[in-house]
Amino acid sequence: IQRRTYLAHLSPLLRGEVLVLLRDVTEAKRAAATRRDFVANASHELRTPISAIRAAAETLLSGAMDDATAAHGFVEIVARQADRLSRLTQDLLDLSRIESKQWTLEVAPVDAAPFARQALEPAVVAAREKGLALRSEVPEGTIVRADPRALEQVLVNLVDNAVKYTAEGSVAIRAAREGNDWIISVVDTGPGIERHHLERIFERFYRVDAGRSREAGGTGLGLAIVKHLVQGMGGEIGVESGAGGSRFWVRLPAV
């Protein structure tokens, strides 16, 4: 309202200039707030495993080391939390490289089929342990314009999530042609995501259930990385979810 009143008193020539200036300030403020939130979130996420490692070490030093079974448990905690720190720092580095444009994406025609098959590999063991069927239905010759490394990371992250959050059933990668694009989807039979969370899950550190995400080894950064990579390739990403499961889709130009 204030802006409108202000503009109403300006000549038509000045209006455009003033409007641009006001927008810049708002955006700069928003960017600064986002940065602050991000640093606060990242510090909190990093501090959690560090505190757990320190507590385990202190417990070991104050006597638990003499009890072999207890010692084993605490050393396991140290190893698990160190893994977590390693995943977090890797994700933070990836995100910062992408956002600061240090990771320049180079798109070229690539066949998505082998990438889809490879993206399943890191999840094979976890899927087998849960009895999940894991398959790629992407046909050979699904040629998209993409950066190979980015495409691989996008599919790996989406499959990793699908397997992480699905208790039973299946996870599949599919491809469908839509006009001049290919839509590549990762479809699961998991719990689904409630509507009001859907528009926020691509935000950094946004989680539907923080406890469950951490327990499953999540960092809260996977989908933010995926979104940046897809957009960096000139593509689009989205999600549909219901009681029967979730479908994360990526639209990339067909070649």
Ligand code: ADP
């Ligand atoms: P995380 O490391 O927590 O998995 P992501 O950025 O990858 O972080 O995902 C954000 C949140 O979105 C997750 O914490 C989870 O709540 C939700 N989510 C992502 N993928 C799925 C899925 N396939 N099924 C259900 N929930 C999902």
